[in-house]
Amino acid sequence: MPHLHLEYTANLTDLAVEKTLLRLNNVLMASGQFGSEFDIKSRAVKVERFLVGTSLSPRGFIAVTLSLLSGRSPQVKKQLSESLLAALQDLGEWPADLQVQLSVELLDIDRDAYSKVAIG
Numbered sequence: 001m002p003h004l005h006l007e008y009t010a011n012l013t014d015l016a017v018e019k020t021l022l023r024l025n026n027v028l029m030a031s032g033q034f035g036s037e038f039d040i041k042s043r044a045v046k047v048e049r050f051l052v053g054t055s056l057s058p059r060g061f062i063a064v065t066l067s068l069l070s071g072r073s074p075q076v077k078k079q080l081s082e083s084l085l086a087a088l089q090d091l092g093e094w095p096a097d098l099q100v101q102l103s104v105e106l107l108d109i110d111r112d113a114y115s116k117v118a119i120g
Contacts, residue, residue: 001109001116002028002068004042009050009060011098017044020091024064027087031080033072038118052101061101062088070108077106 004024008015021042029037052059064084072080081104088102 001039001114002034002041002066003109004028004040005065005067006042006044006062007047007065008044008062009052010046010048011058011060012062012095012100014093014095015062015091017046020044020088023087023091024084027083028066028080031083033068033076033080052099057099058097059099059101060095061103063102064088064104065107066104067107067109069111069114071111072108081106 004021006017006021006024008017021044025037025040025042028034028040034040050061052061066080066084068080084104085102088104094100
């Protein structure tokens with residue numbers, strides 16, 4: 001735990017996906033909220049078909065969802081969300097001809113219903 005899901009639109013062609021995931025994982029480790037880097041599982045999905053609003057102008061997005069075991073305070077969740085968003089903003093230059101939305105959402109996983117085993 002945690003699970004980080006990153007969705008990004010296909011028109012963000014210069015996004016260095018692996019570098020982005022590593023950066024976000026490092027933000028999570030630096031938070032002090034997680035015991036081992038081995039516990040962080042992140043993945044990225046490129047969204048080929050999407051629509052942002054109703055405008056015909058080119059738009060895109062990166063949406064991060066962080067699922068973590070329940071029990072953390074609202075302040076800790078806010079800090080995690082803001083830290084991940086800041087890391088997304090610092091990824092580099094954004095296409096000048098594209099409006100891009102960045103978002104982070106945190107979801108609680110019921111601690112009593114979660115099961116995990118590491119093999120190997």
